[in-house]
Amino acid sequence: MASTAAELLESMRTEFAAAPAENRFVSAVVRGRAPLSAVAALAAEEWYIVPADRRAFLLLAARAAEPAAVDFFSTLAQGEGLVLPLLPALAAGAGMGEAELAGYQPRAGCQAYAGCVAWLAVNADPAEVALALAVNFADWGGYCAGLARALRDRYGWDDAACAFLDFFASPSPDLERQAVDAAQAGLDAGRPLPHARRYGRLLRDYELMFWNTLVEPSS
Numbered sequence: 001m002a003s004t005a006a007e008l009l010e011s012m013r014t015e016f017a018a019a020p021a022e023n024r025f026v027s028a029v030v031r032g033r034a035p036l037s038a039v040a041a042l043a044a045e046e047w048y049i050v051p052a053d054r055r056a057f058l059l060l061a062a063r064a065a066e067p068a069a070v071d072f073f074s075t076l077a078q079g080e081g082l083v084l085p086l087l088p089a090l091a092a093g094a095g096m097g098e099a100e101l102a103g104y105q106p107r108a109g110c111q112a113y114a115g116c117v118a119w120l121a122v123n124a125d126p127a128e129v130a131l132a133l134a135v136n137f138a139d140w141g142g143y144c145a146g147l148a149r150a151l152r153d154r155y156g157w158d159d160a161a162c163a164f165l166d167f168f169a170s171p172s173p174d175l176e177r178q179a180v181d182a183a184q185a186g187l188d189a190g191r192p193l194p195h196a197r198r199y200g201r202l203l204r205d206y207e208l209m210f211w212n213t214l215v216e217p218s219s
Contacts, residue, residue: 005183093161109213127186132199
């Protein structure tokens, strides 16, 4: 059994990686086979998700008992504020104007991840949420990096259109360290974090649902 937050995070990653599932959206973009409408949907879905996640992270920061968790969630909220203005250019690269972006109807399969984050913000121990989020950092960053490369190489996009993806594409060791520190502070306070693994698996599954919904026919 893991005795530190770092060990718990590593064990969660090992467990979840044991049964990898295909991200069909990223695979289609990398092959140059994704329609621009699906890429536009990515931007439009994020237009709803980013401000929702920002509010959830601010709530988690307000609820957190330990300074390390406050710092971690405040950093996440700040990042969401930075990337929101980059989304119109991502949408425009796929031919979606601001009026279409504002009028887009989000899909349940894409919004389930943000709904889970909102539930966690209200109900879960922030230290457990920190670990659950950190499990997917590498996957999310890898997906964004792969998309940014493919959109430049296969679709001819420029830096402005890819800026949202570029923001997340580089690994962030400092952010992961903050997540581990937040979880470790919870452990040090005597809380065993029994639900962190469950939350991490839920977020992983909802993230995959997000990507794969983008390539499913809309109803």
